[in-house]
Amino acid sequence: MIQSILHQLKKLGVHSLISNEAIILEILEDVTQLDLVNETIDHLNSCIKGTEFKKVLLVCPREYLNQLKLVGKQMGMKGERVIYQRSLETPLESAPLDYEIWSPTDENSISFLSEVMGRSVKVTKKFLKSMMVELPSQYQNMFTVYKINSEPIGVVLPHLEPGRDQEGRLFWIGIHPKHRGKGLGNHLHLIGLERLRADFKAKTYLGATEVENLPMRKTMQANGCVEDHRVLTLEYKT
Known part of the structure; x- marks a missing residue:
């Protein structure tokens, strides 16, 4: 069931990773069907109860929260991160x-x-x-x-x-x-x-760190990484 839901999310543009206790979802690019994303993540949160997974983490731009209303109610805010990128070609x-x-x-x-x-x-x-x-x-x-x-x-x-x-x-x-x-x-x-x-x-590098982590941000900038955008991290715990 969970793999099927993650496959649906992938088709909607939501990237996912599975660790031993958590499912991590990322929306780092433009996604158009946010209403459907909202319903699918809500379904995922319901389905992890009784499984080995203890939480779902979602990383997404702040402006998407207005359309992810179910997700916003279920998941607690963990913080804001800065995304940096650079070419490695x-x-x-x-x-x-x-x-x-x-x-x-x-x-x-x-x-x-x-x-x-x-x-x-x-x-x-x-x-x-x-x-x-x-x-x-x-x-x-x-x-x-x-x-x-x-x-x-x-x-x-x-x-x-x-x-x-x-x-x-x-x-x-x-x-x-x-x-x-x-x-x-x-x-x-x-x-x-x-x-x-x-x-x-x-071919490319993507780095993320908390907004408040100035030393890491300066390190990435010193090594040619450019700030691309910022994202919020939300968490749902069973």
Whole structure:
């Protein structure tokens, strides 16, 4: 039933992703049949009750909410995000940066990511499991570690977005706490972009961050990304 509803939404222009506990819906482009989208998402919210899914997340432009009345009543506001884009069809202009690709299942990888995220190992493993469920064919090739003088500095997780035309994204990015405040985030982000271009063969990059996250916004701007539009994130919980 749920897969059928997601297929209907795809035909209406709504992109979807499935993690181990959530369904993520995105309206990032012009959609004309918003009344039908509204009814279909309402149906989806009803159908996840009693399943393994605990919530539905919807990302969409603010102006669409006037026509998504059922959705607006059901789903709570989580925040506003800025969407950035850049082309990856030409080589990036940058000095060589040292990085390695680690296995996401290795205990050293999990331990280091736990430190970078500031989360327990248990929570970190749950995060990686979500990544594996969403991106099973890319999971083993995503865990990218920025290194300086052989010391790991941060982690970036590049991937191609399923169902999109060679669109590259970063599942997550973060600098280890003891190396923050040194401007290294720009380098880590650039490594992610370079891997998207060279290894994942992405033609474009789409990045999103909270409106209030000025450091990440400055990082994307420094690496040639241009603000495209803004979207709201809404959540429905069972």
